[in-house]
Structures are given as structure tokens and as C-alpha cells.
């Protein structure tokens with residue numbers, strides 16, 4: 321088999337990390353990355369099922385491959401990730417030229433399955449057991465965590481990495497397909513997590529983002545001792561080289577005081593908490609089966625603000641869930657106004673076959689209403705984000721430089737002496753400034769002179785030694 325791989329990834333951080341792992345495992349078998357689809361021997365789509373639109377995009381992309389595959393039957397086309405687990409054989413029905421379907425719990429088998437296909441054994445499929453297809457332990461085993469290797473070249477930037485601490489989800493929010501596609505919640509052993517973090521630090525990684533669907537529900541029991549997220553943060557803080565620790569996504573009910581104290585007391589922990597509320601209406605939250613009330617959420621926000629006053633808190637909301645009245649939506653609007661999130665991701669409800677929501681509740685809010693609510697909430701959040709950003713005018717922030725900004729990349733300017741760079745503050749704010757690309761991977765001071773809702777604009781602070789000692793000055797390094 322010729323070994324050039326093209327991989328296209330959509331969806332959440334889990335998928336980004338899964339792609340990194342699959343690329344690493346295939347490199348071990350001699351694969352190289354192809355820059356585009358046409359130059360590849362194996363084409364993999366890493367897919368998302370959270371909203372229908374994401375699935376439609378993947379099926380359209382597969383549709384566009386039909387004639388390509390006819391002209392090049394030797395090329396292997398594979399679908400991996402949540403849509404592979406959810407749709408399974410249906411993918412072969414809708415796109416009969418697909419050779420490989422692999423769920424997120426079976427990724428370790430991809431290299432062998434590709435060899436079987438190349439050896440002429442026909443299309444291959446590897447999926448995990450459904451949530452009712454056997455004893456829990458067997459189902460858990462069929463959803464294997466796949467974190468054996470790291471491939472630094474596949475990361476968003478070499479100085480930043482995701483580290484999986486938990487797979488699956490047991491919350492079963494009624495709108496959500498994730499518990500079905502990613503299986504039961506399972507925490508990874510702390511020794512494995514710490515060993516991986518040390519490898520990442522040795523590779524030059526400065527910022528680690530711990531990921532899990534409900535990352536703060538993490539627990540691992542062994543030898544009479546239970547390790548929780550706060551314990552992990554303490555242990556990870558001791559690793560030299562790692563300078564920032566973030567974790568996503570948090571579940572409101574599991575935002576315990578020990579975790580907030582860890583974030584407050586460990587300087588490496590970023591004062592940044594993503595805690596999706598989903599709705600501001602108790603009736604909607606109950607139908608979503610989120611397991612908390614608006615009052616619980618506000619109590620949690622109060623504890624966050626009291627413990628870590630400077631923390632940036634972000635949220636997710638779904639508008640147009642089944643039965644959401646204007647009064648329900650108004651309550652969501654009021655919650656956003658009250659909580660003053662740094663940012664919120666707002667989604668229009670998308671009914672997902674296979675969820676309790678699809679079974680129990682009609683998708684009864686018209687598109688126009690979903691759109692309007694989406695726009696109104698977004699406009700409110702943008703106003704709040706802009707006001708919150710204003711606080712940074714004239715301030716100095718420490719930024720981990722990620723690379724050339726989108727503008728520099730689009731204009732092909734990313735290799736100049738001075739280019740527009742982008743990076744993030746400790747509390748996950750995006751900062752754009754001019755500087756030399758050699759600053760990428762460094763944590764540097766930036767003085768902020770302008771803001772927009774989601775971006776701070778600044779200049780590198782250079783230190784001049786003079787008779788009076790160190791004098792800050794603004795300039796381009």
C-alpha cells in the first residue's frame with residue numbers, strides 16, 4: 321500500500337486529539353501526511369454527530385468523493401469518530417465506496433484494518449457496543465481510550481496539547497448523542513495521565529488542556545484511594561516545563577470547592593472555567609435532564625466569583641429545545657445578562673435520533689424562532705463580551721504565542737520578519753499583536769490598546785535597561 325494519509329477533522333477537542341493519535345499510530349507504520357485529498361492514498365474523515373448539520377457536511381463531503389473514488393478505486397476512504405459509531409452500516413449504504421467505518425472507541429484498530437483493506441479483504445467496520453448491548457464492563461471495554469502515542473506535528477501548536485483524562489459520558493442529557501457514541505464515562509488512571517504530561521513537557525509543551533465530556537466529574541478509584549480532578553491538578557503542577565493547566569468541559573453540579581480552591585491556589589491553573597448552563601429555565605433544564613436548577617447554577621457562579629474573582633467563565637446554551645416558550649427563552653436571556661460570561665457558545669437545538677429527547681419530545685420550535693432566539697442571545701453575549709474586554713484597555717497581559725493570525729495566514733504573510741501573531745492569556749482570551757514569528761511558543765507581555773468582543777489587540781512590551789532600571793516600552797520584538 322502507498323502510504324500517504326489525508327485526514328479531515330470536525331467537531332470537539334476529543335476529535336482533534338483522536339486525529340493526533342491516529343496520525344501518530346499510522347506514522348509508526350510508515351505513513352506520511354499528504355497536503356491534500358488528491359495526493360493521498362488513504363483519506364479519513366473524523367466526524368461529529370452532535371448536530372445534524374455536522375453530519376450533513378460529512379455526507380456531502382463523501383458525496384463529492386464518489387467520482388474521485390471511481391477514477392481511483394485503489395484509494396481508501398474511511399469514516400471515523402462519532403458519526404461512524406452512530407450510523408455504522410448506514411454509511412456503507414449511503415456511500416457504498418467507503419472502505420472503512422471506525423467508532424471512537426476502536427481507533428487503535430485503524431492501522432490493521434487499513435492493511436486488511438489493502439490486502440483485498442474488502443470494506444471493514446469496527447464499532448463499540450451500544451449502551452444496552454451487554455454487561456456494563458463489556459461495553460466499557462469496547463470503548464477503549466486511545467492515547468498511546470503523541471504526534472507533536474499534529475497539534476494546533478507545539479507548545480499546547482490536549483490531554484484526555486476521561487472518556488465517555490453518563491449524564492444522558494436528553495438532547496445529546498455523546499453518551500451513545502462515546503460510551504460509558506471512564507477516568508484514565510492518574511499514573512498514565514501524569515506520564516503522558518511528562519512526555520508532553522519533554523516535547524516542549526507549555527500548556528496542557530485536560531479534556532473530558534464532564535472533566536470535573538473525573539474520578540479514579542484504585543487501592544482504596546480515589547483521585548479527583550483537584551488531585552490531578554496538584555500533581556500536574558509539579559511537572560517542570562508545564563506552565564499552564566486548563567480543563568474542559570465542566571458539569572455545573574460537579575464544580576466542587578476543592579476544585580475551585582485548586583484553581584485559586586495553583587499558579588499554573590488558568591483562571592478559566594467553561595461551565596455550560598444550556599438554559600435559564602427550570603422547566604427546560606428538567607426536560608433536558610441536566611440535573612440542576614437555575615438556582616443551583618447561580619449558587620455555583622456565586623462560589624466561583626467568591627473564590628476566584630478574576631476567573632473568566634464561559635458557557636454553552638441551546639435555544640429552541642422542545643417546548644421552549646418565549647418566557648423560557650427570556651429566562652435564558654436573563655441568566656446570560658446576570659452571569660456576564662466571557663463568552664457563550666449558542667446552538668440551535670438539533671434533534672438527534674437515538675436520544676431520549678428525540679423519543680420523548682417533539683422538535684416543535686420553528687426554524688425562524690430558533691434563529692431569532694439564537695441571534696438575540698448572541699447579540700446580548702457580544703455586548704457583554706465587549707464590555708468585559710474593555711477592562712483590559714491599557715493593561716498588560718501575559719500571552720502564550722500560538723502563531724501567525726488568520727489574517728497573516730490568509731495573506732500569506734506568516735514568514736516575514738514581523739507578522740501579525742495571535743496568542744492567549746492565562747484566562748483564555750485571544751490576543752492579536754505584531755511580532756517576530758520566533759516568539760511562537762513563548763509567554764510574553766503584551767500591552768493592550770484596543771478591544772473587540774472576542775479579541776484584545778496589543779503591542780509587545782520590551783524592557784529597556786536605563787539608569788533608572790528596567791523601563792517598560794512598547795515595541796515589536
Ligand code: SAM
Nearest residue numbers: 370495496533534569596636637667668669670
Ligand atoms: N459535555 C459537554 C457539556 O456537557 O457541556 C459538551 C458536549 S457537546 C459536544 C457541546 C455542546 O453542544 C453542548 O454543551 C450543547 O450546548 C451542544 N449540544 C449538544 N447536543 C446538542 C443538540 N442536540 N443540539 C444542539 N446543540 C447541542
Ligand code: SF4
Nearest residue numbers: 489491492493496498
Ligand atoms: Fe452530552 Fe450532557 Fe454528557 Fe455533555 S454532559 S456530553 S451535553 S450528555
